[in-house]
Amino acid sequence: MQISGTVVAPDQFELREYPRPDQAPDGWVLVDITAIGICGTDYHIFEGKHPFLEYPRVIGHELSGRTVSDLPGLPAGSLVVINPYVSCGNCRACRKGKPNCCTGIEVLGVHRDGGMCSRIAVPVGNLYAADGLTELQAAMVEFLAIGAHAVNRSDIAKEDRVLVTGAGPIGLGAALFARLAGAEVHLMDLSPARLEQARTKFGFTNLHQPSDSVLSGDLADGFDIIFDATGNGQAIEAGFDLLAHGSSYVLISVVKGDITFTDAEFHKREARIIGSRNALKSDFDMVMQAIRSGQIDTDALCSETVRLADLPARFKDLVEDREALIKAVVIP
Incomplete structure (x- = not known):
């Protein structure tokens, strides 16, 4: 037994x-x-x-x-x-x-x-x-592999401007691998405590709350890639307004029910929606190598x-x- x-x-x-x-x-x-x-x-x-x-x-x-x-x-x-x-x-x-x-x-x-x-x-x-x-x-490899898989699905490029919404473990994993890919990474979360952990433990400095007026100054054009790890339908829908033209929206989290967005605006931006589920062996291997090398x-x-x-x-x-x-x- x-x-x-x-x-x-x-x-x-x-x-x-x-x-x-x-x-x-x-x-x-x-x-x-x-x-x-x-x-x-x-x-x-x-x-x-x-x-x-x-x-x-x-x-x-x-x-x-x-x-x-x-x-x-x-x-x-x-x-x-x-x-x-x-x-x-x-x-x-x-x-x-x-x-x-x-x-x-x-x-x-x-x-x-x-x-x-x-x-x-x-x-x-x-x-x-x-x-x-x-x-x-x-x-700890499996949960990091979920974030790594989402980054690999996104066709991320060096110096892309990336927003990760949801700074829990899955969101942090996506943020860490997006940073390793050379992107400029921003994090958004309702919780000041989670954002503070992202800053003090992992050195992320571009931190936002949903109430912030994000689209201003250098960010006025929006984000090249958004990764959602909130598990919240309202948060996912709000993310469409933050997409840059020619951008991608990667949905890591899943919610019950429907997600709606303005079709004309979405087409105008020629954006992509990408679902990301679980991970592949290549993602597990990528995570283990990053841990071995001290990058995580x-x-x-x-x-x-x-x-x-x-x-x-x-x-x-x-x-x-x-x-x-x-x-x-x-x-x-």
Whole structure:
């Protein structure tokens, strides 16, 4: 048996016992979990706000672990990052090399039980060697890969003027990789605390709140690329007015319901809307290389570590304090 972090129902997080797997199906392998990042999805599951979830659910999809047995290129005990997106391999998106948007995708910790436990079985192709990373760093690769994927989708160019709306972990990831691409990066958030963290921990100085009159002075022409990581429909709609002519709007966050914009104005600017979902192996590789080279400061990203045994007493506080957190990581 193994202890697993389970959201039993909205506002109920418990440690429950489940059988620990000792065999994996064909094409799958066993991994001993070493660290688990807690993300906004986990908080939404706890709050009962996730639309595609059945309770109870073992959460956890930002995962690092060690291989249980020898695998090609990965001896037993190798540190790995786990890609939590389980794709079908057969749909049109998968056949075109886009398993991140597989029509039947299942995300660990959302559509099926996740990795907040001691051992999990995953498809062998979902393991990426994490040589040169620590166990904590490897658990932070997945959320950074989402931001890296959005930047890679944007066709960003050096000296582009970029706005990232939403300075939470995903938005920070997009901002960090946009800066590495040579862009002039601006951040916007309702929270002064989040903007201050972006300034003090990561050196971002172009900081705005939604109430600011952004389109003035040097910014009068708008932004070449906007990345939305707010998860807020009103914020997404407000972003259309900030687009420059010939610009791109990359929607990382997803909202229920419709998004509306003025079609004539959008066409006049010849703007593009780009959806960005999950990440590809190339994005994971890009993030790991950036961490190895010291271009990403994971110490600044990791706000605190929590033992799994202590998490039931801490989970509600983490939910309520997440404006002050960047990333909490659980150690099983």
